[in-house]
Amino acid sequence: MEWFGEHPPTAIVTGGASGIGRAVCELLARDGYRVAVADRDKAGADEVAHQIDGHAFEVDVADEASVVAMFEAALAVFGGTLDALATPAGIADTTPFMDLTVETFRRVNEINVVGTFLCIREAAKRMRSGGRICTVASVAGKRGGGLSGTAAYAASKGGVLALSRSAARALAPQGIAVNCVAPGPTLTPMLDEPFKNPGQRERVEAMTLLGRSGEPREIAEAIVWLLSPRSSFVDGETMTVDGGLMLD
Numbered sequence: 001m002e003w004f005g006e007h008p009p010t011a012i013v014t015g016g017a018s019g020i021g022r023a024v025c026e027l028l029a030r031d032g033y034r035v036a037v038a039d040r041d042k043a044g045a046d047e048v049a050h051q052i053d054g055h056a057f058e059v060d061v062a063d064e065a066s067v068v069a070m071f072e073a074a075l076a077v078f079g080g081t082l083d084a085l086a087t088p089a090g091i092a093d094t095t096p097f098m099d100l101t102v103e104t105f106r107r108v109n110e111i112n113v114v115g116t117f118l119c120i121r122e123a124a125k126r127m128r129s130g131g132r133i134c135t136v137a138s139v140a141g142k143r144g145g146g147l148s149g150t151a152a153y154a155a156s157k158g159g160v161l162a163l164s165r166s167a168a169r170a171l172a173p174q175g176i177a178v179n180c181v182a183p184g185p186t187l188t189p190m191l192d193e194p195f196k197n198p199g200q201r202e203r204v205e206a207m208t209l210l211g212r213s214g215e216p217r218e219i220a221e222a223i224v225w226l227l228s229p230r231s232s233f234v235d236g237e238t239m240t241v242d243g244g245l246m247l248d
């Protein structure tokens with residue numbers, strides 16, 4: 001594959017210890033990237049980093065100081081260059097609307113929206129022209145939930161959709177592209193709890209054209225393409241990867 005220059009490309013993946021983020025780390029390593037696996041689950045990040053010959057970093061994306069420290073540590077390991085950032089780190093919430101506390105609403109949005117913002121900002125400080133960023137929203141952000149997540153989650157993912165477009169506008173003059181992937185239901189630990197509810201998996205999967213959930217790798221392929229120079233004319237885009245769920 002053609003890359004930016006002489007060195008192997010470098011990437012930071014938040015939420016890299018599990019699910020979609022883990023699959024992104026594996027595919028980036030396959031494509032020759034040096035990968036920083038960043039997660040609040042350090043043991044999980046260590047395991048993935050070991051598997052792909054990458055580097056593990058502990059981070060809480062909702063904590064500004066933790067995010068800054070992680071970027072500094074990763075860039076030190078990378079020798080000062082950063083070509084790509086993916087931000088799958090996130091949490092779900094299934095609290096019914098009328099039971100939702102402000103505390104829970106804030107926590108979900110701090111991780112999913114503020115966490116994504118902090119990582120984009122810190123990456124953009126350190127990227128050269130040609131850098132590429134891919135965020136992770138959800139079809140819940142487009143539909144207003146209605147699958148597994150409820151109001152706090154849907155609002156946070158709507159926030160990620162708008163944040164990504166806004167960042168694309170802001171960072172284009174620096175030559176940095178920002179795109180977003182909005183997955184449909186994907187078989188990761190995030191869906192373990194909701195899919196325990198009788199009939200829930202069947203109901204959600206029947207909403208897709210393909211009649212099934214996605215595998216983490218099927219979402220990661222889109223993210224990795226958007227991070228690569230192969231998508232060089234794509235910017236400010238949201239790619240929905242949902243087995244046809246949004247086609248109404």
Ligand SMILES: NC(=O)c1ccc[n+]([C@@H]2O[C@H](COP(=O)([O-])OP(=O)(O)OC[C@H]3O[C@@H](n4cnc5c(N)ncnc54)[C@H](O)[C@@H]3O)[C@@H](O)[C@H]2O)c1
Nearest residue numbers: 015017018019020040060061089090138183185186188190
């Ligand atoms: N699984 C789905 O069906 C689905 C659908 C649409 C969107 N998504 C989104 O995809 C992304 C990845 O989710 P997944 O399904 O792989 O879930 P997952 O639970 O398997 O992985 C999420 C990872 O994020 C990490 N994380 C959570 N909070 C963090 C924090 N504050 N700081 C650092 N790391 C943190 C977790 O430790 C975990 O490793 C999420 O943003 C999720 O909302 C998932």
